[in-house]
Amino acid sequence: xxxxxxxxxxxxxPVILTVITVTFFLVRAAPGGPFDSEKAVSEQVQRALEAQxxxxxxxxxxxxxxxxxxxxxxxxxxxxxxxxxxxxxIFQGLPITAELGLYALLIAVLIGVAAGVIAALKPNTFxxxxxxxxxxxxxxxxxxxxxxxxxxxxxxxLDWLPISGWNLPESKILPxxxxxxxxxxxxxxxxxxxxxxxxxxxxxRTARAKGLPERVVIxxxxxxxxxxxxxxxxxxxxxGLLGGSFVVETVFQVPGLGxxxxxxxxxxxYTMILGTTVFLATLIVLFNLLSDVLAAWLNPRLRYQFxx
Amino acid sequence: xxKAPFYVITISLAMLLSACGGGDNLSRVDAGNQEGVxxxxxxxxxxxxxxxxxxxxxxHHIINAxxxxxxxxxxxxxEPIPAVAESWDISADGRTYTFHLRQDARWSNGDPIxxxxxxxxxxxxxxxxxxSQYNYMLYPVLNAEAYANGEIDDFNQVGARVLDSHTFVVxxxxxxxxxxxxxxxxxxxxxxxxxxxxxxxxxxxxxQWTRVNNIVSNGPFKLSEWAINSLIxxxxxxxxxxxxxxxxxxxxxxxxxNTTTEERMFRDEELHFTNTVPMDKISTYxxxxxxxxxxxxxxxxxxxxxNTEKPPxxxxxxxxxxxxxxxxxxxxxxxxxxxxxxxxxxxxxxxLGYQPPRTFNYDPEMAQQLIAEAGFPNGEGFPTFEILxxxxxxxxxxxxxxxxxxxQNLGINVELLNQEWRVYLDTQNNMNYDVSRRGWIxxxxxxxxxxxxxxxxxxxxxxxxxxxRYDDLVLNIAPTKLYVGxxxxxxYEAETILMDDMPIIPLYTYQSRHFKHPSLKGLPENIxxxxxxxxxxxxxxxxxxxxxxx
Numbered sequence: 001x002x003x004x005x006x007x008x009x010x011x012x013x014p015v016i017l018t019v020i021t022v023t024f025f026l027v028r029a030a031p032g033g034p035f036d037s038e039k040a041v042s043e044q045v046q047r048a049l050e051a052q053x054x055x056x057x058x059x060x061x062x063x064x065x066x067x068x069x070x071x072x073x074x075x076x077x078x079x080x081x082x083x084x085x086x087x088x089x090i091f092q093g094l095p096i097t098a099e100l101g102l103y104a105l106l107i108a109v110l111i112g113v114a115a116g117v118i119a120a121l122k123p124n125t126f127x128x129x130x131x132x133x134x135x136x137x138x139x140x141x142x143x144x145x146x147x148x149x150x151x152x153x154x155x156x157x158l159d160w161l162p163i164s165g166w167n168l169p170e171s172k173i174l175p176x177x178x179x180x181x182x183x184x185x186x187x188x189x190x191x192x193x194x195x196x197x198x199x200x201x202x203x204x205r206t207a208r209a210k211g212l213p214e215r216v217v218i219x220x221x222x223x224x225x226x227x228x229x230x231x232x233x234x235x236x237x238x239x240g241l242l243g244g245s246f247v248v249e250t251v252f253q254v255p256g257l258g259x260x261x262x263x264x265x266x267x268x269x270y271t272m273i274l275g276t277t278v279f280l281a282t283l284i285v286l287f288n289l290l291s292d293v294l295a296a297w298l299n300p301r302l303r304y305q306f307x308x
Numbered sequence: 309x310x311k312a313p314f315y316v317i318t319i320s321l322a323m324l325l326s327a328c329g330g331g332d333n334l335s336r337v338d339a340g341n342q343e344g345v346x347x348x349x350x351x352x353x354x355x356x357x358x359x360x361x362x363x364x365x366x367x368h369h370i371i372n373a374x375x376x377x378x379x380x381x382x383x384x385x386x387e388p389i390p391a392v393a394e395s396w397d398i399s400a401d402g403r404t405y406t407f408h409l410r411q412d413a414r415w416s417n418g419d420p421i422x423x424x425x426x427x428x429x430x431x432x433x434x435x436x437x438x439x440s441q442y443n444y445m446l447y448p449v450l451n452a453e454a455y456a457n458g459e460i461d462d463f464n465q466v467g468a469r470v471l472d473s474h475t476f477v478v479x480x481x482x483x484x485x486x487x488x489x490x491x492x493x494x495x496x497x498x499x500x501x502x503x504x505x506x507x508x509x510x511x512x513x514x515x516q517w518t519r520v521n522n523i524v525s526n527g528p529f530k531l532s533e534w535a536i537n538s539l540i541x542x543x544x545x546x547x548x549x550x551x552x553x554x555x556x557x558x559x560x561x562x563x564x565x566n567t568t569t570e571e572r573m574f575r576d577e578e579l580h581f582t583n584t585v586p587m588d589k590i591s592t593y594x595x596x597x598x599x600x601x602x603x604x605x606x607x608x609x610x611x612x613x614x615n616t617e618k619p620p621x622x623x624x625x626x627x628x629x630x631x632x633x634x635x636x637x638x639x640x641x642x643x644x645x646x647x648x649x650x651x652x653x654x655x656x657x658x659x660l661g662y663q664p665p666r667t668f669n670y671d672p673e674m675a676q677q678l679i680a681e682a683g684f685p686n687g688e689g690f691p692t693f694e695i696l697x698x699x700x701x702x703x704x705x706x707x708x709x710x711x712x713x714x715x716q717n718l719g720i721n722v723e724l725l726n727q728e729w730r731v732y733l734d735t736q737n738n739m740n741y742d743v744s745r746r747g748w749i750x751x752x753x754x755x756x757x758x759x760x761x762x763x764x765x766x767x768x769x770x771x772x773x774x775x776x777r778y779d780d781l782v783l784n785i786a787p788t789k790l791y792v793g794x795x796x797x798x799x800y801e802a803e804t805i806l807m808d809d810m811p812i813i814p815l816y817t818y819q820s821r822h823f824k825h826p827s828l829k830g831l832p833e834n835i836x837x838x839x840x841x842x843x844x845x846x847x848x849x850x851x852x853x854x855x856x857x858x
Contacts (some may be wrong), residue, residue: 032730036737037363038747040767041441044457048439052513082356082513084536092536148568156576163576164562164569166538250566253573255537263353268730 008292012285019281020274021072024063027273034079034268053079066274075275080267086275090184093257096166100175100248100256101241105234107180112187113230117218118190120195120226131188138185147178147251175252179245183237187230195226228298235291239284243276335577341827341848344557346841349564349573351583353537357518358492360433363441365837366583368494370561373529373542373841375497378407378426378476379488383840384832386753388488392421392498392526392549393476402483409474415500415548416523416530429498429512430468437511442495444750447482449786480549482787485795489752500524528554528842537563555830555845574600574823575854580846581828586822587702589858590645593823597855602630603647604833607656608749608818609758610648612695612710616811617737617772620691625682626642627810632668632675632718634710640816643705647821653807653816654748655758655799658835662755662796667807672717679718683710689720694725697745698732699833706815707745746770747818753836755799756786762806773811778802826852 030275035041035049050056054065075086101111113132122128154174155163198204199222207217246258257276264272340347354367359375362368380391393407414422430449433440436458449455450467454460467479480487490496503524504510507517516522523531528550529542540561542552562579564570567586573579585593585601595603620626636650653664676686684690695711704726711722722743727735736744748768750757750788761768763779783801789795806812820837830844 030730031734032728032732033734036730036733038439038733038768039363039441040737041439042444042457042767044436045439045441045443048437049441049513051437052439073453077514080355081360081536082361083516084356085520089536091694148572151572156572157574162578164573164578204370251569253538253562253566253569255495255535282545 005289005293008204008289012289013180015285016281018277020067020278021063023274023277024066025059026034027268027270028059028267032268034270036268051089055078062144070278073093075278076271077146078269078272080264080269080272086271089260089272090257090275093255094242095247096254097242097249097256097258099253100166100172100245101238103172103176104180104183104241104245105238107176107233108187108237109230111180112184113191113227115184115188116191116193116230117195117223117226121218123196128192132192135185135188138188143178143182143247144251146181147174147248148179150174151251166252166254166256171252175248175254178251179241179248183241186233186237190229191227194229195222198222198226201225202287224298226278228295231298232291235287235289235294236284239280240289242283243280245302276307319337324568337577337580338827338848338850340560341846341850344555344846346556346559346581346828347846348559348561348847349570349579349582349584350540350561351563352565353563354540354561356513357523357531357534359497359499360429360438360440360442361513362494366561366563368841370540370542371494371497371527372839373527373559374523374525374531374563375494375499375527377493377497378409378491379518380840381489381492381836381838382411382607383830383834383838383843386834386836386838388492391492392426396488402485403480405478405480405487406471407476407478409476410549411474412549413526414549415526415547416547417500417503418475418547419500419502419524421498421526422473423470425498425501426476427468427470428501430466430496431463432499432504432510433465433495434466435511438513440495442493442751445490445493445495447466448479448480448487448490450479480802483790484787485790486752486754486756487790489754493751498526500526529556529559532558539563550842554842556841559841561605571769571823574825575858577825577854579823580825581831582823585823587645588744590647590821592858596643596858599826600854602820602824603822604837605649605656605658605835605836606749606818606820606837607659607753607757608747609651609656610706610745610747610815610818611651611654611655612813612815613736613741613744613746613771614811614813615742615744615772616809617739618710618742620682620684621742623682624810627813628668628686629678629682629718630714631810631813632671632678633672634713634813634815636815637670639706639709640714643709644816646818651817653803653814654762654812655755656817656835658751658756659755661792662799664755665800665804665807667804668810675717679720684720687721687814689744690718690720692721692723693742694723695726695743695745696732696735696741698729699726699735700728703745712814716785739770739772743813746812749818755796755803756782759799759802759806762811771811773806773809775805775809778805781805 054062067119078084078086078089119128119131151163154161161174162168165171204217204222207221242257243261245256249256249259261276264276311643336347339514350369351366354370355362357370359371378391379388382389392409392413394410395408397406409423415421430446432438433443434446434452434456437457443456443672451460451465455463455466469477470479504517507522508515520531520534526546527620528548530545532543533541541558543558564583567584570582571586571589574582614621614624614627640650652666655664657663695707697707707724711724714720714722735741759782762773763782764774781798786795786798789798827847827849828849831839
C-alpha cells in the first residue's frame with residue numbers, strides 16, 4: 001500500500017509540472033494582454049505596467065521565476081486585482097466553493113444512491129423507470145436553467161428562500177441543490193449499474209441462502225460492492241465541483257473559486273489563471289489518489305493486488 | 309428494505325422545513341429603508357479602490373463615496389461645486405487656478421487635508437513608474453505630460469504648487485475651460501501620503517493600503533467591509549467636513565455580473581438600484597411597471613470603425629455609402645426598442661450645449677449611386693467583408709440588422725465575426741479588421757473628450773484617419789479659445805472634417821438603464837450617469853411591493 005502511495009505521488013510531479021508549463025505559455029500566447037483596455041494608454045504607461053509585473057523580462061526568465069515562487073508556495077500577485085495575491089484570492093474563494101461542493105455532493109449521494117438502489121431492486125419495472133428517467137432529465141438539465149427555475153419558484157413565487165448570496169444558512173439551499181442535481185443523476189445511474197452487477201453475484205446468493213433478512217443482504221452485503229463505481233466517481237467529481245461551480249456561483253452570486261477562475265481567463269490575469277489551474281490540478285490528482293485508496297479499502301481484490 | 313424511499317422523503321421534508329424560515333422577514337430593501345442603508349447593484353467586483361490605479365465605472369461608484377477631490381459636481385446640473393476646496397480664483401488668462409482648501413477638511417484618521425497632500429497625490433498619479441492609465445486627466449497641467457513621460461524628472465517644474473498649507477495653485481499649459489470637470493475625476497483625488505508610504509513606495513501598484521483596516525480616505529463615507537465577489541460596505545464618515553449633510557448611514561455594493569440575476573434580485577427587493585437592465589426585460593417593465601425603469605441618455609456613442617487603410621474602404625464613396633445605407637431610426641426602434649437615439653456624429657448632442665454637425669442622412673439611393681461610382685454597381689464585385697464585434701448579444705443583434713440593411717440597400721455581402729473581449733481589443737489595436745463595433749464614453753462633459761481621440765495616430769483612433777487641419781483644430785486652436793462659443797465653433801469645424809471623411813459610422817447615442825426602487829430619492833438622472841452619494845436618501849415605503857408578473 002505504501003509503495004502504491006509513494007509511486008502515485010511521484011507520478012503526480014511530472015503531471016503538475018506539465019500543467020504549469022503548458023498553462024504558463026498558453027495564457028501568454030492568447031491574444032490580448034492583461035492591461036489592454038478600450039482606452040489606449042501611452043507607451044510609458046504600458047512599459048510601467050509591464051515592469052511592475054515583470055512582464056518586461058524574457059519569457060524563459062519569467063517562467064523560471066514563477067517556478068521558484070511556486071516552490072515556495074507563492075502564486076504571485078494578481079494582475080487584475082492590484083494589491084491582492086493569488087494565494088489570498090484562492091483561499092478566500094476555496095472554503096466557500098468547498099462548502100458548496102460538499103453540500104452538493106451530499107445531496108447528490110443521498111438522492112442518487114437512494115434512487116439507484118430503488119431502481120436496481122426491481123429492474124425494468126416502473127420502480128426502475130421512474131427514478132431513472134428523472135435521472136436522465138437531471139443529467140440533461142443544465143444548471144443555468146435549473147438554477148433560475150428554482151429561484152423563480154422558491155425565491156420569487158413562493159418567497160421561501162433568498163435568491164442570492166452565501167451569508168445566510170438558508171441562502172445555501174438553492175445553490176447546493178442546483179449544483180447537486182446533475183451529480184445526483186450521475187450517481188443514481190452509477191449505483192443502479194453497480195447494484196445490478198452485484199445482485200447477481202454468488203456471495204449474495206449465499207447470504208440469502210443462509211437466511212439473512214433482505215434488509216441485511218442489501219445494506220450490509222450488496223451496497224458495499226455496488227457502490228464502488230460511485231466511490232471512484234466521487235473523488236474526481238469533488239475536484240470537478242471545485243472548478244466547475246462557476247455557473248451556479250454566478251447565478252446565485254456566490255463568492256467562490258469558480259467565479260474567480262473563469263473571470264481570470266477573461267481578464268487575462270496570468271498569475272490568477274495559472275494559480276487556480278495549478279491548484280485545481282493538484283486537487284484533482286489528490287482526489288483521484290484518495291478515491292483509489294478508498295476503492296481499495298472497499299474492494300478486497302484490489303487490496304490484494306497492491307500487497308503483491 | 310423499503311426504507312430507502314422513507315429516507316428520501318425525510319430529507320426532502322427537512323429541506324422544505326428549513327426553507328420556510330425566510331418568508332416573514334423584512335426584505336433587504338425594506339430593512340435598508342428603515343436603517344438608511346442603500347443596496348446597490350454595481351456590475352462587477354472592483355479591481356481595487358486605489359483612485360490612481362483603477363479605471364472602471366464600478367470602481368468609480370465606490371471611490372466617489374470614499375474620496376473627494378478639490379471640487380465635486382451638482383448631480384442635477386453637473387456644474388462644479390465646492391468640495392475640499394471651498395472656493396477658487398481663476399486668473400484673467402484662464403491659465404492659473406488658485407484653490408482655497410477648507411480648514412475643516414479632514415482625513416478619516418483626523419489629519420487635516422493640506423495642499424501638500426494634493427501635490428503629493430498628483431505627483432503619484434503622474435509618476436512614470438506607477439503606470440496610471442488615467443494620468444492624462446492631468447495633462448492640461450503645465451509640464452504634467454512631460455513629467456509622466458519621463459522627459460523631466462523634477463516635479464517642481466509641474467504646475468502644481470503649494471502656496472501655503474491650505475492654498476493649492478494649479479498652472480495650465482492652455483486655458484482649459486473644462487478643468488474643473490477633470491478635478492472631479494478620481495484620478496485627480498487626493499490620497500493620504502503616510503498611509504501609502506506605510507504599505508510601500510509612492511508608485512507601488514501592488515500595495516495593501518486600500519484594505520479595510522489600512523485605508524485612510526476623505527469622502528463622505530468610509531470603508532467598513534470588503535468581501536471579494538460578495539459585497540463592499542461603506543459607512544458614513546464622522547470626520548467628513550459636511551457629515552451633517554450626508555443622509556445615508558451606509559451603502560452596500562454588490563458585484564452583479566449576471567444581469568438576469570441582478571434583475572431577479574431587484575424583483576425580490578434585494579436591491580434598490582441596479583447597474584443595468586437586461587434588454588429582454590425592457591418591454592415587460594415598460595408595460596407593467598414603467599416607474600421602476602430609469603432610462604437616460606448617456607454621454608457615449610456607439611459606432612462602427614472603418615479600416616480606411618484597406619481597399620475598398622480607402623475609397624471615401626464606399627465609406628459614405630455604408631454610412632448612408634443604415635436606417636438608424638429603424639435600428640433604434642426595433643433592435644434597441646426605442647431606448648436610444650440615432651447618432652450622426654461622434655460627439656453626443658447637447659454635450660454641455662454643443663451640437664455636433666449633421667453631414668448626412670439615411671439615403672439608400674444616394675448610397676447606391678456612391679457605391680456604383682466607386683466601381684461596384686448594385687454591389688457587384690464588392691468583396692465580402694466582416695463586421696467585428698465583442699461577444700455580446702446586443703452587439704450581435706445590431707450587426708445582424710446592419711448586415712441586412714447593407715445587403716438590401718447596397719447588394720453587398722457581409723459576414724459577422726465575434727471575438728472575446730481581449731481578442732477583439734487586440735484585433736482592433738492591430739487594425740486587423742474591416743469594420744468593427746466600438747463604443748466611447750466621455751470622461752468629462754466636453755467635446756474634447758470625444759474629438760481628441762481621432763487625432764493622427766491617436767491611441768484610440770485605429771481607423772487610419774489623419775487630417776492635418778483636424779489635428780491643428782483639436783490640439784492647438786481649441787485649447788487656446790477662452791470662450792465657450794468660440795471653442796465649440798472650433799470643435800464643430802473639426803467634427804465636420806471628421807464626418808466628411810467618414811472613418812467612423814455613428815449609430816446611436818448610449819443610454820444608461822437602471823431599475824430603481826421608488827423608495828430611493830436624491831438620485832437625479834444625468835448624462836454622465838453620475839451620482840453624488842452625499843445627497844441620496846431613502847424613504848420608507850412599508851406598504852409598497854414590486855408588482856407581480858414581471
